[in-house]
Amino acid sequence: MNLEKLLDKLITTLSTYGPKVIGAIIIWIVGSWIIKKMMLGMKKIMEKGDYDESLQKFLLNLGSWILKILLIITLLGTLGVPTTSFAAIIGAAGLAIGLALQGSLANFAGGVLIMIFRPFKIGDLIEAQGEVGVVKEIEIFTTRLIGRSNKEVILPNGALSNGNIVNYSTEGTRRVDLTFGVGYDSDIKKTKEVLMNVISAHPKVINDPAPTVNVLELADSSINFTVRPWCKTEDYWTVYFDVTEQTKEALDTAGIEIPYPHQVQIKK
Secondary structure, three states: OHHHHHHHHHHHHHHHHHHHHHHHHHHHHHHHHHHHHHHHHHHHHHHHOOOOHHHHHHHHHHHHHHHHHHHHHHHHHHOOOOOHHHHHHHHHHHHHHHHHOHHHHHHHHHHHHHHHHOOOOOOOEEEEOOEEEEEEEEOOOEEEEEEHHHOEEEEEHHHHHHOOEEEOOOOOEEEOOEEEEEOOOOOHHHHHHHHHHHHHHOOOEEOOOOOEEEEEEEOOOOEEEEEEOEEEHHHHHHHHHHHHHHHHHHHHHOOOOOOOOOOOOOOO
16 A cells, blocks of 8 residues: 555656656757857857956856856746745845956956956057056056066056056057157257267167257247157167267267256355
């Protein structure tokens, strides 16, 4: 008698839950296949868009986990498990985690935006957040620069993506802005000629755009000339220092005085 009751109960259970279990298995197989195809399609799209490799991996993993969680919730609903409360718990947990990690999430969002819109790339010389350096590495939460004196600068991507970014490497060339002052007794045409000869003779100064020399202002004690040669981005400091030194030598050779404060001793 007990065996008959057990068999009846087993049959009832199978008839009640069997179709649900079979349906859940089918949904899992089909859903997993669809997720796989979607991830492959997403990967091809990102590869065509030349997305950063680290961003590709992260977005693929994130998309895969989100779709699998939705698939699991669907399976639970198919098996008769109440999913409303389950979804509410996930939502509450997500809100709590989001509030706790607000700064980190802002940096994460900033990293995604930087990798998608690419205001700079590895190897670019940029100025941002009061720092100047060459981009060493772009991560999800931070960007690393090699700054002055070979120091490493780590910038949070949240602030970086929302602030001003000056990219000196985008165009491939830079203008070197220099100012030199000469005495009021100096001949303007001769001074301009000397300054132009200095920058034109430098091997790293390019001709397109053409370098310029102009009178900038008539200051209190000097006539100030603005000297603007162009060069490749990587040659900026070489041109800057060389032209500064060579200008002083050329002006001395030409007998053109650079004004400077004099200390006069009064004999009693």
